């Protein structure tokens with residue numbers, strides 16, 4: 683049976699499947715096979731990026747699936763050295779993906795020292811107007827970067843994709859996004875598989891109570907918080923497990939127990955957005 687993944691309406695009136703499949707660190711040679719497994723399992727939302735080097739594999743899996751294009755949601759991202767060159771960068775991504783448009787194009791990192799993200803955003807607005815991407819958004823933007831965009835553009839990003847998991851809950855950034863009507867997407871939703879998270883008693887106890895895995899509990903926690911996410915796995919059985927999360931619900935007590943695992947900045951598994959320039 684195809685899993686019933688909820689759709690979230692974005693501030694441009696488009697909708698996005700709340701749960702997808704992320705392909706960061708999936709080697710190009712494995713991408714077509716693993717994305718095909720994901721599509722077969724019922725995923726309809728794929729999150730890739732130019733820098734992952736695997737857009738072509740995503741495109742081949744999409745083409746081979748026979749799934750109508752309008753049923754799929756494909757995100758890719760503008761890399762840091764192309765902030766002044768977004769049109770050509772998106773053309774190259776579309777060529778690799780074998781698509782004539784993506785659903786969502788993101789500025790991958792703000793790169794504040796380069797100070798070109800406002801210029802990049804203006805280009806993304808133009809690409810949306812040309813129909814090369816249906817929606818546009820940002821990733822790893824701090825509240826101050828979003829404020830700056832809102833002062834310089836009439837177009838608001840539909841999402842901000844940030845590192846977010848039980849050890850790094852980012853409530854301040856979530857609130858800042860909400861003020862602008864921007865939805866939050868969680869990258870590293872499983873903390874990139876951090877074993878101390880998957881083995882935390884609060885998560886293991888909930889998993890035992892519901893007869894599911896710790897990863898499924900964390901995915902439910904995000905879904906019930908209204909966050910969009912796309913866990914990555916290179917294992918077909920885990921890819922299927924990670925979308926099999928619609929047959930149980932965490933109680934408010936279980937949700938609160940997981941929320942108590944926040945470590946703030948100490949919980950980061952990736953770099954801080956102020957530190958990434960290339």
Ligand SMILES: NC(=O)c1ccc[n+]([C@@H]2O[C@H](COP(=O)([O-])OP(=O)(O)OC[C@H]3O[C@@H](n4cnc5c(N)ncnc54)[C@H](OP(=O)(O)O)[C@@H]3O)[C@@H](O)[C@H]2O)c1
Nearest residue numbers: 704705706729869870871872873874875897913914915916
């Ligand atoms: N915008 C950005 O800057 C940015 C940065 C990073 C990621 N992302 C996006 O977010 C997506 C997800 O983040 P992520 O890939 O970094 O990390 P993640 O999804 O939090 O974690 C992936 C790790 O968890 C393991 N895992 C997956 N399912 C599991 C399960 N059911 N049980 C136990 N372990 C499991 C995987 O191992 P196996 O693969 O061995 O199964 C892998 O090591 C990425 O793929 C990418 O699309 C965006």
